[in-house]
Amino acid sequence: MTYNELSNRVQFHLWTILPFGVALLLIAFFLYGCQQKPAEKQAPKETITTENLQTAYLKQLKYEFMYSKFVTSAEKQKNVQMANLYRAIARSEQIHADNHAALLRSRGFEPRQPQYDSIAVGTIVQSLKMSINSEDIETESMFPNLIRTAGLEKDTVAMVQFQHTMDADQRQADLLKEASDHNGAIAKTPYFVCTGCGYIVTSDKTDECPVCHAKKDKFEKI
Numbered sequence: 001m002t003y004n005e006l007s008n009r010v011q012f013h014l015w016t017i018l019p020f021g022v023a024l025l026l027i028a029f030f031l032y033g034c035q036q037k038p039a040e041k042q043a044p045k046e047t048i049t050t051e052n053l054q055t056a057y058l059k060q061l062k063y064e065f066m067y068s069k070f071v072t073s074a075e076k077q078k079n080v081q082m083a084n085l086y087r088a089i090a091r092s093e094q095i096h097a098d099n100h101a102a103l104l105r106s107r108g109f110e111p112r113q114p115q116y117d118s119i120a121v122g123t124i125v126q127s128l129k130m131s132i133n134s135e136d137i138e139t140e141s142m143f144p145n146l147i148r149t150a151g152l153e154k155d156t157v158a159m160v161q162f163q164h165t166m167d168a169d170q171r172q173a174d175l176l177k178e179a180s181d182h183n184g185a186i187a188k189t190p191y192f193v194c195t196g197c198g199y200i201v202t203s204d205k206t207d208e209c210p211v212c213h214a215k216k217d218k219f220e221k222i
Contacts, residue, residue, distance in 0.1 A: 044108030049155045052146045053100050056165070058114045059142070060097035063134060064090050065116050070131065073121040074184075081186045082124055085179060088191035088222040089131075089172050092198035096165045099197070103161060124184035128176060135173035139166055164197040167211045171200050192219040 044050075067090035074083035101111045121127060143166035150159035179186045192201040196214035207216045 047153055047155065049146075049150045049153050049158045050104070050107065050109060052149060052162075053104050053158060054109070054112055056142075056146060056162070057097055057100035057104065057111045059138070060093045060100065060165075061114050062116065064093035064097060066119055066134070067093060067131070069119050069121050070127045073127060074124060077124060079124055079184055081188055082179065082184050084189070084191060084222060085175060085186065086127075086131075088193055088200050089175075091193045091220065091222060092168055092172060092200055095193065095195060095198035096168065099161055099165070103158065125180075128180045128184060131176050132173060132180060135169055135176060138169045139173055143169070164199075164211050168194075168198040168200070175200065175202075191222040193222060194218060195220050 067086045070086040071083050071090060074080075074086055104111050143162050146162045147159055147166070150156075150162060189202050190204060192204070192206070193199070194201065194209040194212060194214050195218050196209060197212040199209050199211045201209070201219060206219075208214070209218070
């Protein structure tokens with residue numbers, strides 16, 4: 001075989017193989033791109049408000065834990081009415097935590113779980129002071145700051161949720177302060193908790209939640 005014949009044969013094979021090689025490379029790049037694009041779309045966007053949702057979630061669970069302890073203590077002290085009030089507030093806090101968790105998960109974040117501290121539960125008067133202090137921190141400092149930040153980040157959904165939670169917490173604070181004025185000796189009261197926002201209603205004549213406007217059929221009797 002002459003040199004020219006060998007050269008022609010090599011060129012023939014190259015031109016035969018080259019299109020297949022190019023096609024394989026294009027297929028590889030296409031498949032790689034398909035694998036990458038979903039990952040990029042699914043990557044959750046971290047913001048200050050996202051971290052604030054985590055903080056609020058942890059705080060609500062800790063308060064639910066605290067109020068559950070107060071329920072047990074009030075029952076031991078034979079104060080059925082205070083036990084019911086604490087039970088209603090504990091349920092309200094659980095709803096707040098569930099709402100924050102749902103919003104976090106909808107954005108691709110799994111809520112972190114809290115580490116519960118031991119709570120020294122004293123008399124009804126002492127638990128009322130602790131409760132009022134906790135609610136005041138939330139309504140006067142914590143949630144106003146979270147709402148402000150969500151507004152700056154134009155996160156309307158989180159801002160509204162924080163506002164609803166703060167309004168429900170203010171209701172808790174008002175009920176606790178009223179109970180404190182009577183040293184825990186409160187009258188028998190029906191408690192209904194709005195499962196939409198956690199607002200506590202004290203009358204079966206209320207047809208709509210004043211905060212989130214959920215209808216009466218969304219109220220949970222305690």
